Amino acid sequence: MVSDADFKGRHVVSIKDFSNEEIMHVLDTADKLMPFARNGNKMLDGKIIATLFYEPSTRTRFSFECAMERLGGSILSFSEPKSTSVAKGETLADTIRTIACYSDVIVLRHPQEGAARLASQFSSVPILNAGDGAGQHPTQTLLDLFTIRKHKKEIKGKTVALVGDLKYGRTTHSLAYALSRLGANLMFVSPPTLQMPKEVLGEVRKHGIEPKITSNIEEAVKEADVLYVTRIQKERFPDPEEYAKVAGVYRVDKALLEKAKPGMIVMHPLPRVDEISADVDSLPSAIYFEQAFNGVAVRMALLKLILG
Ligand code: CP
Numbered sequence: 001m002v003s004d005a006d007f008k009g010r011h012v013v014s015i016k017d018f019s020n021e022e023i024m025h026v027l028d029t030a031d032k033l034m035p036f037a038r039n040g041n042k043m044l045d046g047k048i049i050a051t052l053f054y055e056p057s058t059r060t061r062f063s064f065e066c067a068m069e070r071l072g073g074s075i076l077s078f079s080e081p082k083s084t085s086v087a088k089g090e091t092l093a094d095t096i097r098t099i100a101c102y103s104d105v106i107v108l109r110h111p112q113e114g115a116a117r118l119a120s121q122f123s124s125v126p127i128l129n130a131g132d133g134a135g136q137h138p139t140q141t142l143l144d145l146f147t148i149r150k151h152k153k154e155i156k157g158k159t160v161a162l163v164g165d166l167k168y169g170r171t172t173h174s175l176a177y178a179l180s181r182l183g184a185n186l187m188f189v190s191p192p193t194l195q196m197p198k199e200v201l202g203e204v205r206k207h208g209i210e211p212k213i214t215s216n217i218e219e220a221v222k223e224a225d226v227l228y229v230t231r232i233q234k235e236r237f238p239d240p241e242e243y244a245k246v247a248g249v250y251r252v253d254k255a256l257l258e259k260a261k262p263g264m265i266v267m268h269p270l271p272r273v274d275e276i277s278a279d280v281d282s283l284p285s286a287i288y289f290e291q292a293f294n295g296v297a298v299r300m301a302l303l304k305l306i307l308g
Helices: 020-034 060-072 090-104 115-122 138-152 170-181 200-207 217-223 240-246 289-307
Strands: 048-053 074-078 105-110 125-133 161-162 185-189 212-213 226-229 265-267
Touching: 020 138, 020 289, 048 060, 048 090, 060 074, 060 105, 060 138, 060 289, 090 105, 090 115, 090 161, 105 115, 105 289, 115 125, 115 265, 115 289, 125 138, 125 161, 138 170, 138 226, 138 289, 161 170, 161 217, 170 185, 212 217, 265 289
Parallel strands: 048 074, 048 105, 105 125, 161 185, 161 226, 185 212, 226 265
Antiparallel strands: none
């Protein structure tokens, strides 16, 4: 039986750090906190979050900061590492050791895969991974699961199509792992050059799920309960010419969604570029901005559980 006490002081580096029961406990806590995502509650009065963003972010940083504000805590933040002693050559380890002196929890986004794991080895306070290169984005996965469960009631047995850049898209790596463990059926939809990494495929298969691998988005639209669309991660391509070959490869529009299975929902971790056209935004199936809002309640839940 999982309880709040099991989370106190823990790092969140990978979604694998949580058991299925622990994931459900976070989602249940987020459900309870949802009324405060707009109105606030002072349960973390006196606590300080530090948000260290070595890469751009809108949703993750602002929703963590919003969550802490709503819970009555305070924020220390940088989104431009050049404005800190990183510009003088300070290592990530030393930056983390220092910021841990001034805060109760650190949220870290970094371009290098493994950065959050490294930070957790040097930090005296919990590290929450807000995205490490093409690695993991576990708190995004929690809010994605929360959103799927809210709309589909359960995750087991549902068919989720992950679409787009599955090679570099860290949100799809964490989500594929969690969904397979929770018993969802998976479709991996990408151009051949952007397929899901072998390690993630191996993990998914280990959980008894054989994903359908295709480059055909129409197939996914007809079969999926959840269409999870992602951006082609331009910034992670070593060769701009390779990006040019796949840019704009998928475009979800109203006409395509007319072929959808009834009740299918369209999700996206955002930001989007051109992979979902604006004419989709007004459809009841388009829930990506609600998904972004759910990030507040889920991150409130994590902060409450981890800070105790
Ligand atoms: N979903 C997500 O990570 O968005 P940001 O890059 O804006 O934080």
